Amino acid sequence: MNSEFSVKTQPLLQVKELHKHFPVKSSLGLTTGHVKAVNGVSFDIETGQTFGLVGESGCGKSTLGRTILRLIEPTSGEAAYEGTNLFALDRRELRSYRQNMQMVFQDPYTSLDPRKRVGYSIEEPLLIHKKGNKRERTEIAMALLRKVGFSEEHYDRFPHEFSGGQRQRLGIAKALALGPKLLICDEPVSALDVSIQSQVINLLEEVQEELGIAYLFIAHDLSVVRHIADRIGVMYLGEMVEQAPTEALFAHPLHPYTKSLLSAVPVPDPRAKRQRVMLSGEIPSPLKPPSGCVFHTRCPYAMEACRHTVPERQLVGPNREVKCHLYHQ
Amino acid sequence: MATKPLLEVKDLKVSLATETGTVVAVDGVTFHVHAGETLGIVGESGCGKSVTAESILRLFDQEDVTYSGQVLYEGTDLLQLSDRQMESIRGNEISMIFQDPMSSLNPVQTIGKQIAESLKLHRGLSGKQARRAAVELLRLTGIPSPEQRVDEHPHEISGGMRQRVMIAIALACKPKLMIADEPTTALDVTIQAQILELIGHLQAETGMGVIMITHDLGVVAEICARVAVMYLGQVVEEAGVDDLFYRPQHPYTIGLMRSIPRIDGERNRKLHVIEGTVPSLRHVPAGCRFAPRCKYADERCLHREPPLNRTADGHAVRCWYPGIAPVEEEAHELGIFG
Numbered sequence: 130m131n132s133e134f135s136v137k138t139q140p141l142l143q144v145k146e147l148h149k150h151f152p153v154k155s156s157l158g159l160t161t162g163h164v165k166a167v168n169g170v171s172f173d174i175e176t177g178q179t180f181g182l183v184g185e186s187g188c189g190k191s192t193l194g195r196t197i198l199r200l201i202e203p204t205s206g207e208a209a210y211e212g213t214n215l216f217a218l219d220r221r222e223l224r225s226y227r228q229n230m231q232m233v234f235q236d237p238y239t240s241l242d243p244r245k246r247v248g249y250s251i252e253e254p255l256l257i258h259k260k261g262n263k264r265e266r267t268e269i270a271m272a273l274l275r276k277v278g279f280s281e282e283h284y285d286r287f288p289h290e291f292s293g294g295q296r297q298r299l300g301i302a303k304a305l306a307l308g309p310k311l312l313i314c315d316e317p318v319s320a321l322d323v324s325i326q327s328q329v330i331n332l333l334e335e336v337q338e339e340l341g342i343a344y345l346f347i348a349h350d351l352s353v354v355r356h357i358a359d360r361i362g363v364m365y366l367g368e369m370v371e372q373a374p375t376e377a378l379f380a381h382p383l384h385p386y387t388k389s390l391l392s393a394v395p396v397p398d399p400r401a402k403r404q405r406v407m408l409s410g411e412i413p414s415p416l417k418p419p420s421g422c423v424f425h426t427r428c429p430y431a432m433e434a435c436r437h438t439v440p441e442r443q444l445v446g447p448n449r450e451v452k453c454h455l456y457h458q
Numbered sequence: 459m460a461t462k463p464l465l466e467v468k469d470l471k472v473s474l475a476t477e478t479g480t481v482v483a484v485d486g487v488t489f490h491v492h493a494g495e496t497l498g499i500v501g502e503s504g505c506g507k508s509v510t511a512e513s514i515l516r517l518f519d520q521e522d523v524t525y526s527g528q529v530l531y532e533g534t535d536l537l538q539l540s541d542r543q544m545e546s547i548r549g550n551e552i553s554m555i556f557q558d559p560m561s562s563l564n565p566v567q568t569i570g571k572q573i574a575e576s577l578k579l580h581r582g583l584s585g586k587q588a589r590r591a592a593v594e595l596l597r598l599t600g601i602p603s604p605e606q607r608v609d610e611h612p613h614e615i616s617g618g619m620r621q622r623v624m625i626a627i628a629l630a631c632k633p634k635l636m637i638a639d640e641p642t643t644a645l646d647v648t649i650q651a652q653i654l655e656l657i658g659h660l661q662a663e664t665g666m667g668v669i670m671i672t673h674d675l676g677v678v679a680e681i682c683a684r685v686a687v688m689y690l691g692q693v694v695e696e697a698g699v700d701d702l703f704y705r706p707q708h709p710y711t712i713g714l715m716r717s718i719p720r721i722d723g724e725r726n727r728k729l730h731v732i733e734g735t736v737p738s739l740r741h742v743p744a745g746c747r748f749a750p751r752c753k754y755a756d757e758r759c760l761h762r763e764p765p766l767n768r769t770a771d772g773h774a775v776r777c778w779y780p781g782i783a784p785v786e787e788e789a790h791e792l793g794i795f796g
Contacts, residue, residue: 185646292735322502322736323673327717327729334728349646352676356719356729375725393651394721395676399699401722403680407655408648410602411616 139212140173141343142197142311147171147206149189149196153416164415166192168367169206171442174311177341181358181375183351183390187412188364190347194313197345198230199223210311228258228307235316237300241288247299248274248284254306273302277332294325298332305336313345318353330357351394355379360448363387366415366423373449383451385428422454430455462533463490464667465514465552465635469527472506472513476522481739483509485691486527488766493634496661496668498682498699500675500714504736506691507671511637514669515548531635550580553628557640559620563612569596569623570608573630580631595626600656618649622656629660635667642677654681675718679703687711690736690747693766697773707773707780710748716786730789746778754782 147170150163166189174180182190195201197208199215208215210226218226231254234240241250251270255261261269271281277298288296297317304312314333318326330353336342348354354361355375362372363384371384382388389406396403408427413419419426425435432454440452472484484506491497499507512518514529516536529536536547556562564572573595574588583591589608596604599622612620621641628636638657642650658681661668670682678685679699686696687708695708706712716730734751737743746764749755758778768774 185648294735323675323714324502324717324732325735327719328731330719331729331731351647352719352721355721355725379721389648391721393647395650395654395674395680396722397675397679397703397715397718397720398722399679399703401679405651407651411618411649412646 138176141176141211142174142345143207143209144173144197145171145207145209147193147196147208148204149192149201150204162416165367165418166415167196168418170362170364170367170369172362172369172372174343174345175359176310177337177343178359179337179344179346179357181354181361182345182347182364183349183354183361184364185349185390185412187366187415189367189415190364191315193364194232194315194345194347198227198232198313200232224258228254229309230311230313231304231307231309233297233300233304233312233314233317235319237293237296238288240300240303241296243288245287246285247288247291250288251299251303251306254303258307260307269306270302273305276305276336277302278328292325294321294328297321297329301329301332301336305340305342308340309342311343311345313347315347316349317346319348319350326353333357351391363390366412366418368423368452370424370453371449371451377446377449383445383449383456384424384453385430385455386424389429422452424453461492464493464495464532465669466490466530467510467514467527468530470510470513470529471526472509472518473524474509474518474522475524479740482742483691483739484513485742487688487691487693489686489693489696491635491667491669493667494661494665495684496658496670496682498678498685499669499671499688500673500678500685501688502673502714502736504690504739505688507688508639510688511554511639511669511671514637515552515554516544517554546580549576549628549633550631551633552635552637553631553633554637554639555621555624555628555641557643559617559624560612562624563620565612568609568611569615573608573623573627576627576630591630592626595630596623598629598660599623599626600652601626618645618652621645621649621653625653625656625660629664632664633666635669636661637669637671639671640673641670643672643674650677657681675715676721687714690742691739692747692776693774694748694776695774696766701771701773705773706785707775708748708777709752709754709783712783712785716789746776754779 147167149167150165152160153162153164155161170193184190192201196203203216215226248270251273252266255266271284274281274283318329346354346357358375360374361378362369365386371387382391389408392406410427413426421437422435422440425431434454440454442450442452443456444450445456467487467489470484470487474481474483487510501507513525525537570589570592573592577583577588577591593604593608596607601607601619601622642653672678682699684698685702686693689710695711706715713730713732717732719729732751743750745761746759749759764776764778766774766776
């Protein structure tokens with residue numbers, strides 16, 4: 130196993146033992162506890178590949194994405210971009226590294242100023258990073274507009290003149306302006322209708338093929354993530370309970386949570402036979418996560434050990450790992 | 459099925475008066491639901507699926523809205539009833555659940571009181587009886603420790619729980635028809651699975667009809683017996699669920715099915731794209747409404763509106779050339795992608 134790892138090239142991004150704990154304050158301003166939104170997550174993103182991050186609301190997947198870019202400051206851990214720990218950089222250094230990593234949000238309105246022409250919004254990152262002169266910036270913006278399926282005449286339009294799917298394509302154009310190597314996409318297609326969703330997914334795939342960009346693709350829709358991701362991490366209550374190459378994860382999910390999550394997705398085929406692993410109850414409050422394995426309160430296979438011992442990350446098979454006592458050797 | 463349908467919507471047309479003119483949100487919609495049956499209504503935003511549902515219960519402000527056509531519930535046209543008569547239909551005979559339970563729950567009242575309210579109003583129970591019935595309903599919808607939950611407020615419970623409370627309220631008066639408008643869209647998949655199972659289970663027990671409005675073809679395949687596909691205020695295709703998924707006829711239906719990534723099947727296929735966007739209801743295209751986005755449209759489609767044609771096996775399609783678009787497997791064989 131070790132020899133196999135040593136010949137591997139360095140991943141584009143290496144996240145190690147990332148923790149983000151939010152303090153919970155009482156009405157008097159005293160810290161009464163912590164919400165462990167991200168609790169010791171480790172994974173790699175390879176150059177030009179897509180890492181899918183899935184999990185239900187409140188599992189910490191969005192916080193994880195934002196913490197990597199330091200839109201939220203981490204509590205502890207490491208995120209190494211081409212070997213440089215982003216968490217150790219000062220503000221100025223971080224700014225220059227940010228050119229390599231951009232974010233695409235669920236609601237493109239967060240990145241497009243409603244009062245500015247979209248051409249200007251796309252150029253804005255270039256202006257902030259003092260790239261090129263006015264004419265060169267405009268040229269780049271025009272090229273990006275064409276890349277995401279618009280024509281140059283759209284340069285002078287305002288965001289409200291575009292539909293939701295079109296705005297998302299503009300958001301992607303803006304994210305591409307600085308020539309990043311990594312895009313963190315947080316639910317980029319969740320708000321879109323299915324016929325529009327496929328346009329945006331196809332665009333992301335074309336861009337990746339052409340520019341060799343890596344994606345951290347955060348989504349709750351497992352069908353979409355299965356389609357786009359090379360590798361998937363499954364999160365539950367702040368922990369990554371399983372990660373594996375996409376095909377392997379869907380063919381043989383190992384963690385009981387992954388099994389139930391995959392089996393809960395409705396299949397658009399009335400003849401499909403379903404074997405659903407129903408979960409009882411709901412996700413516990415992250416304020417009071419269960420002792421031992423975080424999933425034990427809902428797990429159909431919970432054993433005595435699960436109630437008090439936290440499972441370790443186990444390597445199981447090529448490139449996959451799981452945090453579960455069932456696979457403890 | 460020889461029995462009379464529970465609900466028959468015939469040529470329903472809903473016009474909304476707005477500041478900038480009249481908009482026809484639903485234009486000639488026809489469908490029916492039998493007791494014990496689940497009808498799915500699918501479509502994208504703006505197709506009129508929610509307006510259709512809300513029109514059945516006449517939830518809109520009367521002054522701005524004009525209805526035409528018929529909504530026959532057990533033979534009675536709901537559009538002809540007085541407001542007073544309509545009130546006894548709502549909640550009693552037909553009830554509705556929404557995507558966001560918070561918008562229909564009262565935040566300052568305990569959930570028990572809210573369930574009891576409709577029991578007292580519609581079934582004339584006393585306060586004590588109503589409370590006991592409320593606890594039973596909460597238990598029926600799978601809420602743990604209902605005796606305590608009954609005294610909690612909506613903000614104290616999770617989204618999935620709130621949807622269960624909504625269902626409990628909807629079921630309080632044993633309606634014969636339940637209209638569910640995207641009831642699981644805001645929920646996580648594991649919770650969605652629980653809620654869909656609950657609805658199916660309650661339906662089997664009570665024999666009520668269900669109209670399930672959704673954009674999710676997976677949900678449709680899972681729980682519906684028949685499906686109506688809507689586009690820009692009209693039903694473009696209607697068929698039994700197996701028929702619709704295995705022999706879709708309308709280019710829009712086929713396009714929708716091919717554009718979704720699926721949890722089963724080929725992972726790396728390129729997703730189909732339906733070109734263009736849904737036009738505004740203020741600029742409804744002449745001829746077939748889907749024609750401007752349809753690869754197979756010709757002169758006839760652009761100028762003449764196709765009727766909803768129904769074949770002997772009950773499969774209805776609003777298209778001049780039904781079956782012209784290739785379904786996924788055919789497209790694959792022909793080498794047509796995107």
